[in-house]
Amino acid sequence: VLKKWASNVPAILDKVPPEDRMGEPLSFDDFVGTGTKVLGLQWSHQDDTFMYTFQLERHVSTKRGMLSLIARMFDPLGLLTPVTLFAKTFMQRVWKAGLSWDEPLPHDIAEPWHKFVIDLSNLQCVRIP
Incomplete structure (x- = not known):
């Protein structure tokens, strides 16, 4: 039932x-x-x-912080794929840079990542019929 x-x-x-x-x-x-x-x-x-609604906690610019945020982007229907793919390509850049988990992100990654995190709040304005 x-x-x-x-x-x-x-x-x-x-x-x-x-x-x-x-x-x-x-x-x-x-x-x-x-x-x-x-x-x-x-x-x-x-x-x-x-x-879509998700909580954006205090932004941490480390590999650990990036992975934590990406893992919270639950998208069972794949409607956020352009957004999640963008985030995952950033994560690839961090892995290729060989950074440790809690090492601060280099400026060339941290600056666009920070802008991306700020822009994530705009997803809450999106309505899908």
């Missing part, structure tokens, strides 16, 4: 017993409205769109 049903069509939810429904939609800090987490993405009930 399927549990935790969610829909943006009230007529469908009326046919689902209350104990099998998702419950109240969640409110997200960066998103005006409510949504439900589905496949690692946020789904907006109001406009039936997916959006």
Whole structure:
């Protein structure tokens, strides 16, 4: 039996017993409205769109910090492939440079990486129908 049903069509939810429904939609800090987490993405009930949300913690310009950020870019549908591929090519540059895990990134890698990390916040504005 399927549990935790969610829909943006009230007529469908009326046919689902209350104990099998998702419950109240969640409110997200960066998103005006409510949504439900589905496949690692946020789904907006109001406009039936997916959006990406992830927390950008304090930026650390080391190989360890890069890998930590890249690992948190969960993209089960492959819709962020241009972004994740870009990040992974940066990681390749760090491996080729032979840096240790906690060694600061060289300027030629650190500067564009920092800009990339700042630009990641723009992904939260993207809505996928």
